[in-house]
Structure formats: C-alpha cells, structure tokens
Amino acid sequence: MHLDIRTGDRRSGCRGTMDPIGIWVKETGEWSILHRCRKCGFIRPNRVSGEDNEILLFALAALPLSRLPFPAGKTLELLASGMSVGGAG
Numbered sequence: 001m002h003l004d005i006r007t008g009d010r011r012s013g014c015r016g017t018m019d020p021i022g023i024w025v026k027e028t029g030e031w032s033i034l035h036r037c038r039k040c041g042f043i044r045p046n047r048v049s050g051e052d053n054e055i056l057l058f059a060l061a062a063l064p065l066s067r068l069p070f071p072a073g074k075t076l077e078l079l080a081s082g083m084s085v086g087g088a089g
C-alpha cells in the first residue's frame with residue numbers, strides 16, 4: 001500500500017495499492033523491486049530481501065523480454081549474424 005512519501009515515514013495519504021512492476025539493479029549489483037502505485041502512479045524501489053520470492057523476482061526481471069516492442073525474430077537474426085549491422089565488415 002502507498003503509505004510513505006519517503007521510505008518508512010507513513011506520511012502519504014494516498015493508500016493506493018502498490019504493484020511490483022520491475023527490477024532495478026544498482027551499480028553495486030544490489031537488486032531492488034520497483035513498485036508503482038495504482039492510484040497516483042508513484043514509483044518506489046524496495047531493496048530485495050531474503051524473504052522475497054525468487055520466482056517472482058525472476059519473472060519481473062524477464063518481463064520486458066517477454067513483451068518486446070519489436071519483432072523478436074528479426075532481432076535474433078541480427079544477433080546470430082554477429083551484429084554486423086552498419087559496422088565495418
């Protein structure tokens with residue numbers, strides 16, 4: 001639930017449902033789950049803890065790959081051809 005303005009302060013009056021929408025990986029390699037408020041659109045990172053479901057984390061990380069905004073077949077062809085597109089070949 002959307003309770004905080006800053007993490008832990010419980011000062012937001014929104015009370016909207018927070019949905020997990022993705023993974024954010026910091027430079028340190030630490031994973032955070034991004035949650036977005038259904039009501040106001042506020043996005044908040046939550047550090048991954050040992051209690052988080054590994055399958056959920058994997059699903060969130062893989063989500064963009066399952067919904068590519070371009071045809072995957074063409075991209076795979078390009079990858080297979082050594083990504084020589086526009087390069088000095």
Ligand SMILES: [Zn+2]
Nearest residue numbers: 002014037040
């Ligand atoms: Zn909200």
